[in-house]
Each structure stands twice: as structure tokens, then as C-alpha cells.
Amino acid sequence: MAEQAFQVDLRGVVDLLSRHLYASPRVYLRELLQNAVDAITARGGDGGRVEIETSGGTLRVHDDGIGLTTDEVHTLLATIGRSSKRDELGFARHDFLGQFGIGLLSAFLVADEIEVVTKSARGPSNGQGAVRWTGRSEGSYRVEPGERDEPGTTVTLRARPGSAELLSPPVVAELARVYGSLLPVELVVDGVPITGDGPPWQVRHRDPASRRRALERYCEDLYGFVPFDVVDLEVPEAGLTGVAFILPDPVSPAARASHRVYLKRMLLAEGVEGLLPEWAFFVRCVVDAGELRPTASREALYEDELLDSARQGLGGALRQWLVKLAETDPARLRAFLRLHQLGVKAMALHDDEMLRIVDRWLDYETSAGPMTLREFRRRHPDGRYTASVEEFRRLSAVAGAQGVGLVNGGYVHDTEIIERLPDLDPDIRLSRLEAAELTTTFGVLDPATELALRPFIAAAQRAVERLGCEIVVREFDPASLPALFLTSRDAQFREELKRAREEANELWADVLGAVGASAGVERPQLVLNYRNPLARRVTSLGVGGPGVGGPGAGAETTARTELVELAVQALYGQALLLGHHPLRPADTAVLNRSFIGLLEWAVHPPEAP
Ligand SMILES: Nc1ncnc2c1ncn2[C@@H]1O[C@H](COP(=O)(O)OP(=O)(O)OP(=O)(O)O)[C@@H](O)[C@H]1O
Numbered sequence: 001m002a003e004q005a006f007q008v009d010l011r012g013v014v015d016l017l018s019r020h021l022y023a024s025p026r027v028y029l030r031e032l033l034q035n036a037v038d039a040i041t042a043r044g045g046d047g048g049r050v051e052i053e054t055s056g057g058t059l060r061v062h063d064d065g066i067g068l069t070t071d072e073v074h075t076l077l078a079t080i081g082r083s084s085k086r087d088e089l090g091f092a093r094h095d096f097l098g099q100f101g102i103g104l105l106s107a108f109l110v111a112d113e114i115e116v117v118t119k120s121a122r123g124p125s126n127g128q129g130a131v132r133w134t135g136r137s138e139g140s141y142r143v144e145p146g147e148r149d150e151p152g153t154t155v156t157l158r159a160r161p162g163s164a165e166l167l168s169p170p171v172v173a174e175l176a177r178v179y180g181s182l183l184p185v186e187l188v189v190d191g192v193p194i195t196g197d198g199p200p201w202q203v204r205h206r207d208p209a210s211r212r213r214a215l216e217r218y219c220e221d222l223y224g225f226v227p228f229d230v231v232d233l234e235v236p237e238a239g240l241t242g243v244a245f246i247l248p249d250p251v252s253p254a255a256r257a258s259h260r261v262y263l264k265r266m267l268l269a270e271g272v273e274g275l276l277p278e279w280a281f282f283v284r285c286v287v288d289a290g291e292l293r294p295t296a297s298r299e300a301l302y303e304d305e306l307l308d309s310a311r312q313g314l315g316g317a318l319r320q321w322l323v324k325l326a327e328t329d330p331a332r333l334r335a336f337l338r339l340h341q342l343g344v345k346a347m348a349l350h351d352d353e354m355l356r357i358v359d360r361w362l363d364y365e366t367s368a369g370p371m372t373l374r375e376f377r378r379r380h381p382d383g384r385y386t387a388s389v390e391e392f393r394r395l396s397a398v399a400g401a402q403g404v405g406l407v408n409g410g411y412v413h414d415t416e417i418i419e420r421l422p423d424l425d426p427d428i429r430l431s432r433l434e435a436a437e438l439t440t441t442f443g444v445l446d447p448a449t450e451l452a453l454r455p456f457i458a459a460a461q462r463a464v465e466r467l468g469c470e471i472v473v474r475e476f477d478p479a480s481l482p483a484l485f486l487t488s489r490d491a492q493f494r495e496e497l498k499r500a501r502e503e504a505n506e507l508w509a510d511v512l513g514a515v516g517a518s519a520g521v522e523r524p525q526l527v528l529n530y531r532n533p534l535a536r537r538v539t540s541l542g543v544g545g546p547g548v549g550g551p552g553a554g555a556e557t558t559a560r561t562e563l564v565e566l567a568v569q570a571l572y573g574q575a576l577l578l579g580h581h582p583l584r585p586a587d588t589a590v591l592n593r594s595f596i597g598l599l600e601w602a603v604h605p606p607e608a609p
Pocket of ligand 1: 031034035036038039063065066067068076077082083084085097098099100101102103104105152153
């Protein structure tokens with residue numbers, strides 16, 4: 001039985017293209033433009049010119065490319081899927097834009113009839129040899145002698161009812177500009193040149209500064225923002241060049257970053273995803289690639305090994321830029337990190353170089369104020385981190401007061417980053433804080449001591465009364481800590497303290513009387529540590545009862561009362577500083593006064609009687 005050829009109903013194919021392959025019938029112009037450029041490429045030599053004319057619902061695309069012979073017209077134009085742009089083995093030839101042999105059909109999205117008048121550059125050079133091919137959307141075509149003197153091709157479309165808009169002068173000019181403004185041929189629409197200097201990042205400039213300004217303007221026109229920085233991109237194996245614009249504002253890492261991609265200087269799409277590694281969500285790129293492949297719709301990149309290695313290459317370029325910024329302009333790097341730290345932290349999870357940058361340049365919240373992890377380790381070789389912000393808030397003051405450095409590892413990626421630091425250097429030790437480590441248990445003093453201390457506590461209370469602080473004396477560890485300042489936020493410790501007080505109340509309520517009088521008022525507390533030798537000596541400086549130091553009191557008592565006041569205020573100030581509490585003007589004044597007062601005592605103590 002004889003082999004039969006497939007019969008194709010063109011209407012079904014056009015329907016398929018328009019509904020399922022192309023996002024919009026606007027692509028018809030891109031396909032025509034692409035064929036014209038390929039024909040010019042096939043002819044070889046320099047330059048080439050494509051001229052588009054619009055008039056009264058008719059569109060003409062002229063090119064001075066290779067043209068077609070009569071035989072080629074039959075096989076190439078009239079056979080769906082046949083293309084001159086593949087090699088003997090059927091692979092896409094990399095110098096051409098087209099490869100599938102279906103592009104011309106897209107003209108049927110806007111016209112019922114396509115007319116091609118062509119003359120092959122390889123044919124006879126006299127007036128002979130021009131061919132006219134007319135194809136109709138219902139599937140028939142006609143070939144007859146045509147009229148054309150010079151080699152090249154003219155494609156003519158007449159708008160189908162309803163498609164006139166797409167073939168109107170302003171829309172054609174816009175489409176030509178969108179798709180073809182970077183093309184390496186001369187493109188003219190109704191006499192107006194569309195192509196200019198080519199890719200903006202390849203244009204020569206007087207000096208780097210004016211190049212930079214030009215690229216910033218380009219970014220502003222394209223994306224509507226002035227970039228934080230402009231990074232040149234190049235991945236030779238993908239034939240890729242371009243620029244990355246660093247966004248000047250923070251973006252959500254979840255926002256899909258899309259980029260403007262040209263293939264062989266023809267726009268592929270304005271919103272291509274997956275060109276960069278996922279972490280690089282802080283840039284918008286414009287690139288031109290010669291070797292990357294489009295999907296059949298020509299609206300996305302074909303996911304293959306080459307795209308994958310291009311992605312790695314682009315990620316590498318951004319990474320390189322960051323490393324260089326760290327070396328040459330740390331202040332700018334910090335500014336960048338403030339904007340896009342989430343992206344950089346995400347990178348640091350898998351990339352040692354980025355981890356080093358985070359370690360060295362990114363400020364973390366610590367019990368000793370904001371600083372980098374590296375600086376923190378230098379100051380606190382035995383430092384700890386908390387895995388939640390909540391825990392940090394609760395413990396940082398107390399940790400600070402006890403000399404334990406604490407880093408807030410509670411934000412996104414931070415704990416993982418801190419735990420990965422030994423990958424940089426196995427000697428790096430930054431361990432997680434076990435809450436129990438800091439549990440300070442406040443011991444109650446025995447009743448006799450407590451009773452004996454009452455005059456002192458009263459005097460001490462007067463010393464800090466104006467500061468809105470309450471004095472408490474307890475025994476607690478570490479003994480090296482003379483005093484601890486607890487704000488009402490230090491909930492856990494206040495609980496602890498309250499329990500100690502309640503115990504005291506129960507046991508010695510009658511002895512101690514109104515110890516818990518101020519309970520319930522949420523004032524910050526200065527807890528003096530009776531276990532600390534210095535604090536203990538301060539409590540035993542010896543003052544009289546209420547009214548001591550008033551008129552008529554002995555000179556010595558007055559002096560001692562003054563010393564107690566100065567010492568308590570100094571302890572107050574030091575506890576504030578140790579715990580990194582904010583200093584109000586009144587606090588600073590007291591700190592100053594106590595320092596100067598104690599200094600006076602030290603150099604010139606009031607004469608002992
Ligand atoms: N302007 C032109 N000049 C010369 N040859 C042309 C021109 N337009 C089309 N052709 C020929 O017709 C063939 C089919 O064109 P068509 O646009 O359908 O497919 P293609 O460009 O090969 O591939 P793709 O579907 O990827 O665009 C081309 O391979 C080319 O040989």
C-alpha cells in the first residue's frame with residue numbers, strides 16, 4: 001500500500017497557535033520581523049535593512065535578505081514545520097532567530113491572506129526570478145511570477161475585519177519598538193528609524209560616570225526606579241551580556257523577580273522568570289543572550305542545562321559584585337545590606353562567601369547594642385544566642401548585667417546562619433543560650449539583717465526616689481554583680497523576686513512589717529546584691545533613722561548619709577549601663593553627680609572627727 005502524507009487543516013493549526021501557543025496576536029509582527037532579520041543574516045555581509053509600511057489596514061514588511069527561489073517557496077513557505085534554519089541533523093542553527101517553521105502562520109492571527117513577493121540572492125541577477133506566493137488562512141496557496149528587481153522579500157498582510165487596530169500605524173510602530181529596538185539591522189517604520197545604538201550597556205561613553213548615568217536613566221525609563229547600583233553581566237557560554245539593576249527599596253523575597261530578556265537582540269519577553277537564582281530577588285535585569293533557547297511560544301526561556309549554567313553565572317556575577325563592594329566600599333555595602341538583608345541572608349545559608357559577608361558586615365541586635373557577629377565574638381568569646389526574639393527581649397538585660405553577651409538570633413534565617421558559622425572556621429563558638437543558665441534566684445535575707453538594713457534602705461530609697469525606682473536588697477548570683485536593674489519588662493525576674501518577697505512576708509511578716517508596701521506598683525527596681533562585697537559595704541556605711549542628715553544632725557552622720565546617696569546613685573547608674581538601658585536626662589545627671597561626688601570623696605574625704 002502506498003504511503004500517504006498527513007493532511008493538515010490550516011484553520012485548526014491557526015486556532016491552536018492563537019489560543020494555546022501565543023499569548024497575544026501582537027506576536028505576528030515579531031515573527032515577521034524575525035524572518036526578515038534571519039533572511040538578512042542568511043545573506044551574510046554587513047548591515048541589512050527592514051522597512052515596515054502601514055497604510056489603510058495594509059502592512060508591508062520589506063527586507064533585503066537572502067530571498068527565496070521558486071522551489072524554496074514551495075517547500076519552505078507552503079510546508080508547515082519546514083524551516084531553512086535547521087542543520088542536516090535537524091538542530092536549530094544558532095545564528096538564526098527562528099527554528100520551528102511555524103512563525104509565518106502567526107500572520108493568520110490578524111490576516112486572512114499573506115502575500116510574499118521574493119527574489120533569491122542566489123538566483124539570476126537579471127529582472128527574472130521573482131516569485132509571488134499567496135497563502136490563504138483556509139489552507140490554499142498560489143505561486144506565480146512576481147515583480148521585484150533586488151533580492152529580498154516583501155510580506156504583505158491585509159487586516160482581517162476586527163484586526164485593523166493591530167495593523168494601525170501607532171500599534172505597528174509600538175510593536176516594532178518593543179520587539180526590535182535593539183536589533184543589529186536598520187529598522188524603519190513609516191520612515192521613522194526604530195533601531196539606534198544597540199544594547200545600552202554596550203554603548204560607548206566618554207567615561208564610566210557618564211555611562212553609569214546613561215544606564216540609570218535607562219533603568220528609570222524601563223522600570224521606573226533609579227537603581228541602587230548597576231552591575232554588568234556576562235556569561236560567555238550562553239552568549240549573554242546585560243545589566244542588573246539593584247532595587248533601591250526592599251522587596252519581598254516571595255515576589256517573583258522577572259527580567260527583560262532579548263535573544264539575539266530580539267525581545268523575548270519583558271517578564272521572564274527563572275533567569276536568576278531564587279535568592280537574587282533584589283535585582284531587575286536586562287540581558288541579551290545569543291545561545292539560550294526560547295520555548296516555541298517565544299515568551300519564555302527553555303529550561304535546559306545551558307539556562308541552568310547561565311543562572312549560576314549570573315548569580316556568580318552578583319555575588320562577585322557584593323564581595324567587591326565589601327572590599328572597596330563597606331559603607332555602601334552596609335547600606336545595601338540594610339535594604340536587602342533577607343536576600344543576602346538567604347544566600348549565606350548555602351554560600352560561604354556570603355556567610356562571611358553577613359558575619360563581617362551585617363549588624364545584629366545584641367545585649368551590648370547593635371554590632372556584627374564578628375565584633376560580638378571578639379567582645380564576648382563566650383557569647384550566646386537566643387533562637388527567638390521574645391527570648392532575647394526577656395533575657396538580654398539580665399544577660400548583659402551578668403556579663404553574658406547575647407545575640408538575637410530570632411529573625412528569619414538568623415539561627416541557621418549562626419549555627420553555620422563554624423563552616424567558616426571550626427573554632428567559632430557561639431552557642432545557644434539555655435534559659436536556665438541565667439536563672440538568677442533571689443534569696444531573702446534573714447530577718448535580723450533585713451531589720452538592720454531598714455535605715456539604709458530608707459536612705460537609699462531617698463537617693464533614687466526622683467528617678468522613679470524602688471530599692472530592694474537580696475542575695476543572688478553572680479556575686480560579682482553589685483546591682484541589677486529590672487524594668488517592668490523583665491517579667492521572669494520580677495516574678496522570682498516577688499516570690500522571694502512573699503516567702504519573706506509569710507515567715508517574718510510581723511518582724512518586717514510593711515516590706516511589701518509598694519507591691520503592685522510597677523516601678524523599675526534596683527536590686528542590690530548582698531552577696532557582693534562592695535554592695536554589702538555600701539549597705540553597712542551606717543546611717544541614722546529618718547531625718548538623719550537634717551539640721552542638727554552630727555557632721556559625720558551627714559557625711560555618711562551623703563556617701564550612701566552617692567554610692568547608691570552610682571550603683572544605679574552602673575546597673576543601667578550594664579543592662580544597656582536607655583539613659584534619660586535625669587539618669588545621666590545622677591550618673592554625673594555621683595561620679596563627681598565619689599571622686600571628691602576619693603581625693604578629699606571630709607575630715608574624720
Ligand atoms: N522574509 C523572508 N525571507 C526569506 N525567507 C523567508 C522569509 N520569511 C520566511 N522565510 C522562509 O520560510 C521559512 C518558514 O518561515 P517560518 O517563519 O514559518 O519559520 P521559521 O522562521 O523557520 O521558524 P519559527 O517558527 O521558529 O519562526 C523560513 O525558514 C525561511 O526559510
